[in-house]
Amino acid sequence: MALKRNPNASFEDTGADATVVETTVANDAVEQACEPAVASPAAKVTATTAIAKAQAGALAAPAQRIAPVLTDLKDAVRVDWDTLERLVAGTGTIDNGDGKSVGTWIKMTLMSFQDTYEVVPGDQSDEAKKLVRYSEDGVNLRESGTTVNQYLDELREQGYDKAALKHKNILVGILDETEKPSDLVGEVIQISLSPQSRKTFERYRLTRTAKVNMGRATAEGSEVIKITAEGKQFGKNKFTQLTVTGADE
Known part of the structure; x- marks a missing residue:
């Protein structure tokens, strides 16, 4: 500059x-x-x-700070985990709320996105899953006078040494297209991004912003995104990551 x-x-x-x-x-x-x-x-x-x-x-x-694309959509609307029709990561696919696959990718026009947090014990047992708690700001638990740090201490005292706070995103928008036919196309839906998936969303925003600054893309149209399900493995654990890119990529 x-x-x-x-x-x-x-x-x-x-x-x-x-x-x-x-x-x-x-x-x-x-x-x-x-x-x-x-x-x-x-x-x-x-x-x-x-x-x-x-x-x-x-x-x-000081250099002028340029806000990443889509910043104006942050918290445009707030939803709970089940406010709208939901899409979720399946087994290498994206599934609807009934567990039926809509394919390995979708395209949507983003209307809003928000942060959400989960406190997890770090154990996949049924008993441990009952101990999962939620937070809107990463500081206080939802509908509780307990802070996230206090609850993490409680879990660790109970022997859950891997207890942790997970930062996620919820995306809200119009479902434009799916790989497989779906009755949800054209509807307003929501989809949750895991911590790893959330990072791909942030990467997309920063990359798109850089391209806009270089004149290789426009901010207009950046709200139209593509989400692709990818099978991943970390050690013995297999999971599905949702990767966010531009709709034309």
Whole structure:
């Protein structure tokens, strides 16, 4: 980004760059009047200091922060986990609320997205699943006077050493297209993104923003996204990650 001169900075005119006027007039007084004024040492110091301050101010000016695309859609509407028809990650697919696959990908026009958090014991047993709690802000548990940190301590005291806070996203929008036929096309739906899937959404926003700044894409249309189900494996655990990209990618 080009540096801009501080419009409030002032420079003392020392006359050091004044044009030397040559004359053949014999009159000494006229010759002296045509000579450039010589700056005093004090004036030179003042000018040098002013220039240094102006340059330092220009270099220190903070870079303009550009908000990632879709920032204006954050919390445009707020929903609970089951407010609308839901799509979820299945086994290598995207499923509807009845567990029926709509294919490995969908396209949707995003209307809103929000943060949501889960406190999990870090255990897949049925007993442990009953201990999952939810938070809207990552600080306090939903409908409880207990904080997230307090509950994490309680879980660890009960032997759940892997208890953790999971940061997720809920996306809300119009379902435009699915790989397999679905009655939900054209409806407003919601879909939850796991922590790993949420990172792909953030990556898409930042990448799209960079392309907009370089003139390789436009902010308009960035709300039309594609979500693809991908089978992943971490150690012995297999799971489905939902990857968010632009609809035309």
